Amino acid sequence: MNASSSRPAAWPVPTLNARDGGLWLEDLPLAEIAARFDTPTYVYSKAALESAFGAWQQALAGRRALVCYAVKANSNLGILSVFARLGAGFDIVSGGELARVLAAGGRADKVVFSGVGKTRAEMRQALEAGIRCFNVESAAELEHLNAVAGELGKLAPIALRVNPDVDPKTHPYISTGLKGNKFGVAFADAPDLYRRAAALPNLRISGVACHIGSQLLDPAPMAEAAEKVRDLVDRLAAEGIVLEHIDLGGGLGIRYRDETPPAVADYLAPLLAVFEGRKEELCFEPGRSLVGNAGLLLTRIEYLKPGETKNFAIVDAAMNDLARPALYDAWHEVVAVSPHAGEAVEYDIVGPICESGDFLARARKLAVREGDLLAILSAGAYGMTMSSNYNTRPRAAEVIVDGDRAHPVRQREAVAELFATERILP
Secondary structure, three states, rough: OOOOOOOOOOOOOOOOEEEEOOOOOEEEHHHHHHHHHOOOEEEEEEHHHHHHHHHHHHHHOOOOOEEEEEEEHHHOHHHHHHHHHHEEEEEEEEEEHHHHHHHHOOOHHEEEOOOOOHHHHHHHHHHOOOOOOOEEEEEEHHHHHHHHHHHHOOEEEEEEEEEEEOOOOEEEEEEEOOOOOOOOOHHHHHHHHHHHHHHHEEEEEEEEOOOEEEOOOOOOHHHHHHHHHHHHHHHHHHHOOOOOOEEEOOOOOOOOEEEEEEEEEEEEOOOOOOOOOOOEEEEEEEEEEEEEEEEHHHHHEEEEEEEOOEEEEOOOOOOOOOOOHHHOOOOOOEEOOOOOOOEEEEEEEEOOOOOOOOEEEEEEEEEOOOOOEEEEEEOOOHHHHOOOOOOOOOOOOEEEEEEEEEEEEEEOOOHHOOOOOOOOOO
């Protein structure tokens, strides 16, 4: 481990470094991981996960606050167990995510349940587990939850997710706080809905929630939303509806290419100022900012295919493994694991799936050969969780690196497993 190491400033993954002519994550060569686990494989850095969570804890030190990891960003049990051991709460959007949190050692009383379409079965599951709070997103959900809680003889703790109609200035597909979005309840309707909730016998009003979107690079829109939420809390208190906690969601962005997201402390500062001196507990639900730059997708070049108008590097990963480029036209940095000397050639990095939209990156200059490994960076969030078995492709393996050790936290699927639950007609 005495070899010289370096890390170009362009790499957004903090624990990625170059040594001995190749790329390492923490103290382990990526080539060694590929040799042991094959490709494509998602690889995560435990140190990066811990550092990212620590930044939230440090920024909230001295505050009555809870950081709830947004499970949808990456729901692998290994990832969840790291955060559970650090004392995190969890923000879930399905009964399946609740089951994962509990299996990974998370505490139910630190779980908040968001989402617009909770089923009665999921409500029962969460009530029986004893979760911290339901973030309710419609008037109809209030009624359903009250009925289910009554059937179980329980009180359901609730917060209304209010829609402040604030433009988060992010991608329209990941904006959640405008009037035209499906999430939350209209801000003007919130007081009446809180009065309705107070009258329902099987609900206990606990707080209020607000989340305006993801990949936020400017704290100003969230600070504006926070001021609206504070005023709502004060209005409710004047009517005798006193809230215990204020949930300000997550959404802090990361650097994929040339973005300049604020540090966690700088992002939180204007929000915390809005609630300075208040007694309510503050809750936050970061996802991408905790895992996005803690992971990468390791893939191997199968073919180099020159063309008249562009060249293609065809790799063994595809849009079923990483959907963000095809879905959002998202940028992910692509780096050769063991770069060669010589002139770089511009390639589109594409997979073997039978879709023209099957690309992972476009117009990237690389000095590579067939059989080389590529690292697709910033793939820790919304990578594996959005993957599929399209074209009957087994999903990738997942590995967490801890120093010089690699822990397999998901084995690669076998093709037979993909149709094990299917049956041919008699």
